[in-house]
Amino acid sequence: xxxxxPIGITVAAESLPRHGLTAPQLVELYYKxxxxxxxxxxxxxLNRQGKIPFxxxxxxxxxxxxxxxxxxxxxxxxVLPYYRDLGVVLTLGMTPREVLLDAFARAEGPSxxxxxxxxxYSCPRLNIASVSSxxxxxxxxxxxxxxxxxxxxxxxxxxxxxxxxxxSKGDFxxxxxxxSIHKLPxxxxxxxxxxxxxxxxxxxxxxxxxxDRAAAYNLPGVLVDGTDVLAVYAATREAVDRARAGxxxxxxxxxxxRLGPHTSDDDDRRYRSEAERAEARQHDPLxxxxxxxxxxxxxxxxxxxxxxxxxxxxxxxxxxxxxxxPPPRPExxxxxVYASVPxxxxxxxxxxxx
Amino acid sequence: MALKTIVEAIRDGLAEEMRRDWRVILxxxxxxxxxxxxxxxDGLYAEFGPERVLDTPLAELGIVGTAIGAALNGxxxxxxxxxxxxxxxxxxxxxxxxxxxxxxTNGGFGCPIxxxxxxxxxxxxxxxxxxSVEAFFCHxxxxxxxxxxxxxxxxxxxxxxxxxDDPVLYLEHKRIYRRVRGEVPDTDYVVPIGxxxxxxxxxxxxxxxxxxxxxxALEAAEQLATEGISVEVVDLRSLLPWDQETVAASVTKxxxxxxxxxxxxxxxxxxxxxxxxAEELFExxxxxxxxxxxxxxxxxxSPALEEAVxxxxxxxxxxxxxxxxx
Numbered sequence: 001x002x003x004x005x006p007i008g009i010t011v012a013a014e015s016l017p018r019h020g021l022t023a024p025q026l027v028e029l030y031y032k033x034x035x036x037x038x039x040x041x042x043x044x045x046l047n048r049q050g051k052i053p054f055x056x057x058x059x060x061x062x063x064x065x066x067x068x069x070x071x072x073x074x075x076x077x078x079v080l081p082y083y084r085d086l087g088v089v090l091t092l093g094m095t096p097r098e099v100l101l102d103a104f105a106r107a108e109g110p111s112x113x114x115x116x117x118x119x120x121y122s123c124p125r126l127n128i129a130s131v132s133s134x135x136x137x138x139x140x141x142x143x144x145x146x147x148x149x150x151x152x153x154x155x156x157x158x159x160x161x162x163x164x165x166x167x168s169k170g171d172f173x174x175x176x177x178x179x180s181i182h183k184l185p186x187x188x189x190x191x192x193x194x195x196x197x198x199x200x201x202x203x204x205x206x207x208x209x210x211x212d213r214a215a216a217y218n219l220p221g222v223l224v225d226g227t228d229v230l231a232v233y234a235a236t237r238e239a240v241d242r243a244r245a246g247x248x249x250x251x252x253x254x255x256x257x258r259l260g261p262h263t264s265d266d267d268d269r270r271y272r273s274e275a276e277r278a279e280a281r282q283h284d285p286l287x288x289x290x291x292x293x294x295x296x297x298x299x300x301x302x303x304x305x306x307x308x309x310x311x312x313x314x315x316x317x318x319x320x321x322x323x324x325x326p327p328p329r330p331e332x333x334x335x336x337v338y339a340s341v342p343x344x345x346x347x348x349x350x351x352x353x354x
Numbered sequence: 355m356a357l358k359t360i361v362e363a364i365r366d367g368l369a370e371e372m373r374r375d376w377r378v379i380l381x382x383x384x385x386x387x388x389x390x391x392x393x394x395x396d397g398l399y400a401e402f403g404p405e406r407v408l409d410t411p412l413a414e415l416g417i418v419g420t421a422i423g424a425a426l427n428g429x430x431x432x433x434x435x436x437x438x439x440x441x442x443x444x445x446x447x448x449x450x451x452x453x454x455x456x457x458x459t460n461g462g463f464g465c466p467i468x469x470x471x472x473x474x475x476x477x478x479x480x481x482x483x484x485x486s487v488e489a490f491f492c493h494x495x496x497x498x499x500x501x502x503x504x505x506x507x508x509x510x511x512x513x514x515x516x517x518x519d520d521p522v523l524y525l526e527h528k529r530i531y532r533r534v535r536g537e538v539p540d541t542d543y544v545v546p547i548g549x550x551x552x553x554x555x556x557x558x559x560x561x562x563x564x565x566x567x568x569x570x571a572l573e574a575a576e577q578l579a580t581e582g583i584s585v586e587v588v589d590l591r592s593l594l595p596w597d598q599e600t601v602a603a604s605v606t607k608x609x610x611x612x613x614x615x616x617x618x619x620x621x622x623x624x625x626x627x628x629x630x631x632a633e634e635l636f637e638x639x640x641x642x643x644x645x646x647x648x649x650x651x652x653x654x655x656s657p658a659l660e661e662a663v664x665x666x667x668x669x670x671x672x673x674x675x676x677x678x679x680x
Contacts, residue, residue, distance in 0.1 A: 078427065113460035124462045129426055132458065134450050140416050141451070144423020144431070151379065151405055151429065158423075170443070174416030181411065336461040337495050339519035342548035345595035 033062040036087035038311045058084040060259035063285030067232030080129040080138040080160040083119040096318035107328040114328040136166035139175035146184035157243040159187040165196025176217040183248035193258035198271035210253040226254030227285040257283040358538040361531040363505040367512035382434030418444040438473035438487040452521040453496035468515045476529035480655035486617035492594040499594040501525040503568035505536040510545030527566040550597035556586035560604040563614040564590040574670035609640040619647035641680030
């Protein structure tokens with residue numbers, strides 16, 4: 001019996017559910033990963049064409065991002081991502097058009113209306129907070145979100161994402177400490193790709209795993225293969241269930257590989273050997289999951305081609321839509337500094353003069 | 355109406371806002387069972403319980419960061435930094451996060467938090483219990499900074515801060531916590547943020563100040579009145595945004611201005627106000643703008659040393675004398 005896939009692709013459903021996921025859901029995970037990769041690849045082209053001055057992408061992190069976000073309730077749970085989390089926000093429901101509007105710094109961009117760099121995601125309707133460039137600042141925010149949820153009696157979970165470099169910041173330690181003392185429904189999700197720009201893990205921390213840090217705060221530390229989307233989904237699901245049950249926070253470390261440089265302004269050939277970069281490409285989560293789904297009979301050449309064509313159409317549509325969308329007007333630069341200021345305040349007076 | 359101290363007015367303001375709005379919670383070090391090192395939260399733990407009055411770990415960035423997150427999820431947190439001198443670990447959270455969330459989300463999210471912090475010299479607090487931190491924060495768009503000088507304003511500004519949709523740094527001057535008493539209505543009222551108050555009307559010289567120095571300025575004005583010099587004392591109350599109209603009205607009336615603060619002179623609030631007056635009101639001035647401020651040193655412990663650094667009533671009187679001669 002065939003099942004209708006949420007994105008309109010029909011797949012065979014003979015295989016057993018994996019981790020409670022149906023066949024269409026298993027394929028949807030692949031589609032989200034492919035979409036994230038395709039947008040990132042297009043962003044590189046647009047950057048090199050000079051159309052977008054700065055990008056930061058997540059190639060290699062897709063399984064960790066999509067698998068974890070798929071375990072959440074979009075618009076109900078709170079998500080506090082970092083700048084590499086394209087796969088997270090797409091999985092939660094931000095659209096390719098929205099992502100490209102942000103990348104082109106358009107007025108209608110949902111994250112900031114053109115105020116922030118690309119990849120600084122925010123989406124109030126989906127409870128996606130707001131990414132800033134300082135590293136790890138969102139971790140205490142997730143704790144506060146969870147504190148408020150518990151106080152209000154809501155069964156929502158707050159998930160914050162961050163890289164391995166963020167684990168060196170005081171914010172990380174203060175957040176885990178506070179969250180565990182109060183047994184708050186928060187998940188700390190580390191996408192450990194082994195590099196904080198050019199600084200390798202061995203110079204970032206004296207312990208073998210980020211997950212080892214959890215012991216100091218008396219909370220579970222879970223190490224998961226971040227290139228295995230289903231393993232990530234299962235680990236996150238378990239942490240979400242714990243959090244919803246009132247059992248407190250979890251630290252998840254998803255080991256991933258950064259396939260490219262830190263950002264469009266970085267050249268990783270300065271600090272990574274060609275052998276190391278080639279090794280990273282061996283851990284690309286997309287072909288890995290594709291092989292799995294093919295082995296299970298959920299994907300074949302025809303379906304892969306269909307998904308790729310669909311993704312290509314969506315990316316092209318998003319780019320055309322965003323490119324044609326207007327930039328913010330200069331007079332908007334002074335809006336939203338405050339919700340309200342007294343009439344005597346200079347900011348408003350200067351606006352009235354102009 | 356009852357006579358209250360500033361610290362009592364703050365406590366009353368917190369209690370009234372917590373009774374009025376279930377979203378108001380308190381976070382800070384020693385604020386629970388202990389009631390705060392200055393007793394500003396005395397009795398609130400007993401009335402509102404541990405869910406609304408949280409004793410936090412000793413970690414300032416965590417206190418402010420957690421408050422920001424709780425605000426994102428619909429609460430109205432009031433965070434206490436035990437001494438303003440210890441606010442620096444939280445500056446990233448205040449400046450890069452709280453103050454910028456509204457702007458960087460194009461109005462999508464706001465950050466309605468209050469950060470209370472006792473500040474100021476004159477209590478034998480030495481380098482790390484005496485600092486005036488206001489100038490650091492008045493350079494930050496998106497943040498509001500207030501500092502009450504009277505019990506009435508302490509309660510009214512606190513209520514305004516809790517109800518404000520933006521982050522407010524509420525600076526409490528330690529020296530006048532209990533030294534100043536005043537009438538505080540039991541009724542609900544707010545003192546609007548961004549509005550100064552003329553504490554004493556005068557004709558000859560304007561003294562513009564805030565916080566504890568308001569009382570020294572009033573003392574100086576009283577002395578100078580016996581010599582026939584009429585001093586107008588303007589209490590800014592809000593330092594960001596500050597009330598340019600009230601300052602301008604006073605300067606155009608007296609044509610002579612002294613600006614006083616206990617913060618260091620270099621880069622202090624006085625520099626900004628002086629620049630504003632020089633730019634906008636140059637034609638109205640009959641003499642130089644004079645600043646009375648602390649020397650550019652840390653605050654030392656020995657009373658002999660502290661008095662050498664921090665301005666007093668005598669310094670204000672001297673400054674007015676110099677200016678009155680023009």
